Amino acid sequence: MRLHRIRLNNYRGVVNCTVEFSTSGVTVVEGDNEVGKSCIPEALDMILHRLDSSSKQPLKAIRPVHLDVGPEVEVEISSGNYRFKYFKRWYRRPETTLEVITPRREQLTGREAHERVEAILKETLDHDLWNALTIEQGTEPELPKLGVPSLGQALDLAAGGNQADDSDDALWDRICAERLRYWTGTGKESQDRQRLADEVDLALGEVIDLENRLQAIENDAIEADRLARLVVDLAVRRDEAAETVNMLSKRWEATESLRNQIERLTADHTAAQAQQQVIEGNRQRRRELVDAVRDQNRELASLETEVEQAIPDLALALQHSQETDSALSAARNALRVAEDELRLAINDRDYYRNLIEKEQLSERYERVISAQEDLKEAEKVLESAHVSDELVSKIEDANLNVASAKAALSGSATSVEATALSAVSAQINGVGVELEAGEAHETDVTGSWELVVPNIVQVRMHAGSGSSDLAASLHAAQEEHNRLCAQGSVSNLTEARQKAEERREAARRRVEAQKTIVQDVRDLTPEVLAQKVDGLEKRTASYPGNRPEIPPLPSSFEDAKQAASHAESSVDECRTEVDRCEANHTEPDEARRQAELSAAVRDERLNNVRIALEQAEQKLEEDRQRQSDVAIDEALAAEEMKVEEAAAALEQAEKELRTQDPDSVKAKLDNAHAVKVKTENDLRNNQQRLHQLKGTLEAYGEAGLHSQLNDARNEYQHLVRRHERIEARAQAALLLHQTFERHRQKARQRYIAPFKEQIEQLGRIVFGPTFEVELDNDLRVARRTLEGKTLDFSQLSVGACEQIGVISRLACAAIVSPDGGGAPVVIDDALGWSDPTRLQSMGAVIAAAGRDCQVIVLTCTPGRYAHVGNAEVVRLPA
Template identity: 25%
Template structure:
């Protein structure tokens, strides 16, 4: 299975995101926390495993907050030789669609499409393999026990190991396991019918124990009955006290009720007197206002009639001026429209040429940036292959200096033995030709035989110590060279010089790239190119002969035409503005005159009607009540309000005193307390009666007979349980024997799995790296620098690295059955040096597999050579 692209809408934190993937290699998806990186893997998993019409609670909670559209997920991928587009919409518009892109084939929908894709994935790519190889953010970075869980990996290891009898054929093992699993669980505990028999034995045993302990329970119930009687008496005493308090509270509440009624009655009388005062005052004031209104309206009617006559004369004059101005404005408007069209045409042609020029410049800049980016990536790839650095060279030079000092000390503390002349001589049993000359520094005693003469040379006592120091210094120097696979210090220094040249070249290329980009980024440049191409297409559609490429000539003519057209338009606009001003002034004057005349006309009629109504109202009011009678009623109402003010103070004091007394003996609180105590007493009485009835019932039962019957039933079920347990034990023994043979076959898989794991592990941990695998083919121990450490004793970072390595190795082994590997926020415990080594492993694995990395820290993976990058929006 190969994932080409994935589009997600309204899923968790993702509003809409489209991600493109390479068929192999690394895809690096970067984004801040809570930007939806983990949701990318979850959405793809949802697309594969969950039908669109499913409505689990978790799916409803996954809809993006505030979204007004349903969850939508679409992926373009290849399964075997078929390339498809697979889409699902969940919840409110649930549907599934499957389109075939690589061949002419009818599209499928809903459950038919879902089942087709699942079947294809089972045939060509192990879905369980994909689930196991992916490493999610909330998953511990442990090893992958793939052999026991993934059939496609087991078959690949069969092929690598060359076994004739495959452990992948588990038919007999599974049959025995099925028989055993009828009776026993994974931990050996009984299940099914055997579990039921064990449970029945336990149940009957419990019944036997219940009958035996019933007498003891009866005595305990009698003690509880005595305690319940004592509690009932105490609670009855508390209820009697509460009833006395209730009588006092009711008396205080009655006094408060009387005081409140007296206060309410006084308030009603005060409100009535105040209302009478307000009404008489209002009537008196209204009579005065009505008389003043009649006088005012008469004068207003006379002034408005004179203004109306003047407005009619102004309206006739303004109408004549407006007709003349309108004709002049229409002529100026037509001339302005024609000149504006000329200006627009010239400006569009100028804009087309300028857009075409900028587009060409932007494309040249884009090509230059891409060329420099590729150059920088190539230089970085060469740089990662160099193992030497300044610190390492200094350590090499120091080790070489120590070796030379030790060599000088060796020579100074040893005896120089020289032989010259003719013939042969024996030195410690070895024959040499004296004519060729021979010399050496001796740190141990040397025996020299020349003919019949024997000479012994004994070096100083400290020669052996000098030899040991020299050997130790030379070994340290050679091990330091071997640590990074160098034959000599000159090779390492040459690599360091090469590293300096690469850094210089990278800096130069980076500077050239930044210079080529200018103030914009590469992405902004690409977006600008896209905008310019769209703009050019739009302009080319609007302008006649837009495919001309003599841009400078076209630009010159267009600018000349624009200048002429703008002069012509300015003149036309000036004339139009003058005409418009005249028309506007005429319209304003006409509108004002018409509005003024209409306003005066309407106002005059309204004022005359209002004046007539006012005069009639004033006459009717005086006929009903005279002005003198209204004044007398106002004075009487004012006196009644003043008399009631003193009476209210005494009534308010009585009410406050009644409230204070009622609060000290709150009636409702007393009632609630009495009710609560009564409920408790009722419960105590019920418990007492229940205990008493239970004791009587137990006394009438025969527990001895129940005990005998339970013991007989227990013996019978125990016999049947023992028989079935024996059959289960036999099946378990056979399964253990078969599993031992199966494990022997699986152990042969160790070589191909270990070989690939060691190859990748040396890139990370060093050339001295090795591992040993257990019977489940997971790493048992790591060997490094001569030390062996159990996997459980490794650091979190090392365990994390093994978790990634085992997944990459498994992905490589399955070959054509490969699936995308999702790695969500990994290498958080890995140090920078190991990250660089792991980047090399990921780059190597990406040549054969599709690796998708989700991270909030892009710096963890900056050493990866070639990766497709995507930033979450």
């Protein structure tokens, strides 16, 4: 499409404005603000798309404010083969007129004209392109969506003329749809395929399960057959075992019988042996009896000989013993006499000793009695004498204090002397005093003093304070003196001193008495002492009377001691003699005793032997009377014969039993029993197991598992084939899609190449020779590369974005516009973000693009596009 001319009348603020455009090249429409410059694109849109009868909001905005006239737009346009003039007025006298000039002339008005223009534009104008190539003033710099049909067609042509059409897109859509039947958008297998695969697995599981169950049946059947054979075999074995048991039982019974026989034979043999032993015993006893008689006779003879031989020895021993015994008796008698004499001598000596002791003890006792009396006396004194030396010292001090106090008082006290002039009864200090005439009562007044003569006078004196104190001191000293004297139960110091002396003397005497008592009493008591004295007195007094007269009592203690000593020596000598005699007597006496003992023993033995002989002879005789020796021998011979016979029979039976080996028979019989029981158990268990298996197999057999397995296998095979088919289709769909996609991408690369080259060619004017771009699916610049550095479009500066936006439009227009096609590029005061250098370059770009397409630049800043070299400038009137 090309714009030749546009005229605005009463459009917004524009009263009348006509612009002629250069149909090939750049037209720069300059004008100040408010002169209608920016109304041109809008007016084009209005006239092309709004009916003259339209009253929609956008149309209201284009009405002139102060004129009651309708806004008018008139354009002259070439599009495709068409060239037409088109006029519209809205609101007031709305009108639409169309004059088609080429290819054939047409005149239309009203709605018909509008629809005709729409039809022409639909046929010849790519509206998307038209919108894309217009840059409105004040909008954000952005890239146009150039994926428009006309550019596509142009690029298709440029790519070789294989123009993609709608059918290709539909095919591609179906390929995509076919792929999506089997694959998800992310390339995974679809749910249907997964489900089918799961079904295949399930079916296979079912097949395996049934196969396993059938295998189990088959195993059971094999097992059942084995068991059936085993049962038969076990039944045979059971019968064999029963037969074995029977046979062995009979053998065992035979051995039992033999054993019983052996038992009987053993009993017979034992009995015969016992009888033989009895007879042998009898014979032995007979022999023993005979031997006993013989032995007793021998013993008797021997003993008698022995007795006879011992008689002289016994007599000699007796004699010898009697001799030594006599000597011993004499010595013992002499000793007894000497001991008697010694006892008397000792008693005599003790008599004298007692006399002496009695005397000593009597003296000690008397001293003790005297000392006890002294002691009692002294303690009496001590109990009554309370004056100690310390008390005497205190009384002495108190006495001295009284004397000192008196001396002090007498020196300072008031002395009063009251002399009765007549006999008078007066009271001095409250004490009645009878004074005879001329009798004076003198006193020292130390405190107060009062004399009262009843009914006559009362004299009262008060000593001075010093006297009072001294008097008090004296009183106190006297009080202390008196108290101490009272303590010692004395009246004054002198008495006290005397009492103290008495006390000391008594104490000394008490000590002495105690000492005497201790010395004389010693370990005794006075009473014991007295008793001892008394006892000695009695013994000594009676002794001379009681004593034998001969020998006479020695005359003194010394004589007595000497006599005793002599007696002791005599006794010792006698004892020595006795000891000697005893020693001499011991051996003969022992010999005698032994001889006597031996004689007694022999006598006893002799006696015993005689008795025993008598008894033996009697016993032998009695025994022989019961059974003679010959009879015994005959009976024994007969019994020995019987024993031998029984032993032979027993040995024969035992030999036979050993031949039958009863232990083995028993072991075999027990084992056969066990085998029979075990076989019966095994048979019963296996029969039960077989029965169970048959029951199980019968139940399974009725289930028709083989048929089920066949069904399951068929189902599995069908599913597998279906799965394979589906998988093959999926792979086919995928391969088809991938192949088409790959070639589609390649084609696209070829397809966009001219456009890319056009952009880069124009862009290098601005950005230099290293400028490259990448385009996205909408043919928008996605990335720009400059000097090897690539940036996303969004990372570029606003100015660069705006410049690339203008370049993209110009490149697009340049591609689609040859031969009058395409649409003009309308730039409404763009490039406001470009610096002067870039503006200069952009001018060159616009100029270069303008050689291939129509470029209309609307601007209020003429200098901005001053560098567009080949531009035709139209200046709108202010």
